[in-house]
Structure formats: C-alpha cells, structure tokens
Amino acid sequence: MDTCIFCKIVSGEIKGDVVYRDENITAFRDLHPVAPTHILIVPNRHIESVSKLEPADATLMGQLLLTARKLAEEAGIAESGFRLISNTGKDGGQTVFHLHIHLIGGQGMKHPMG
Numbered sequence: 001m002d003t004c005i006f007c008k009i010v011s012g013e014i015k016g017d018v019v020y021r022d023e024n025i026t027a028f029r030d031l032h033p034v035a036p037t038h039i040l041i042v043p044n045r046h047i048e049s050v051s052k053l054e055p056a057d058a059t060l061m062g063q064l065l066l067t068a069r070k071l072a073e074e075a076g077i078a079e080s081g082f083r084l085i086s087n088t089g090k091d092g093g094q095t096v097f098h099l100h101i102h103l104i105g106g107q108g109m110k111h112p113m114g
C-alpha cells in the first residue's frame, strides 16, 4: 500500500518512534498520546482492519496480543493495568486504515461503556 502511513513506518520510509520490531510486527509510539504510555502495535503486512481478518491471521493476532503484554511489562504498566483498543471502521472511529492495537496506560481511565 503506497499511500498507507503505517506501511511507511513499517518499511522505514517515514520515521516512527519504534519500540519493537520483528518479521511480523512493528510497534511505535502514537504521535498524539492520550496517556503516559500510548503505543500502536501493527502487523507489518497491510491488513485494513479487524473486519478484514482471515482464519490464517489467527497466529499473527495472537502475536500482536503477546507483543502488547511484553510492551506493557516493559513500560511498567502490566500490574497497574492498561487498555487495548482496535478501532474498526467508521462507527468504530478508525482513522488510519491499517489494523492496529492501541496499548494505553499509565493513568486511570473511565470505563468506555460508562
């Protein structure tokens, strides 16, 4: 995807504050953090959103979650807690259409369901 900003961060074409990288996954700090820890965890391969996942992506999604746990531990928020969010589609508030999981923590948060 030539125009996708997260593909460009994965490839290194544009600079991101990358905190983790392996052959399947890249994680980098959100440009506009909403909490002391705010990291985006993305598959290196362009997948538009959770709505476009296929059964063959099950292992990859497990790796994304395990990466979230590892990064939460490294950030020192595994015990205090954190939130994982994957906004999906228009009603989900997705603004970048390359699947990503927000890892957010380091402060208390209101419950999203009120």
Ligand code: 5GP
Pocket (backbone or CB within 6 Å): 005, 016, 017, 028, 029, 030, 031, 032, 033, 040, 086, 087, 093, 094, 095, 096, 097
């Ligand atoms: P979404 O709204 O799709 O769930 O999340 C997209 C996130 O990407 C937003 O939190 C936004 O701040 C972040 N973002 C948008 N453009 C860039 C960028 O160029 N670099 C980084 N690091 N984050 C970005």
Ligand code: ZN
Pocket (backbone or CB within 6 Å): 001, 004, 005, 006, 007, 008, 045, 046, 047, 097, 098
């Ligand atoms: Zn992409």
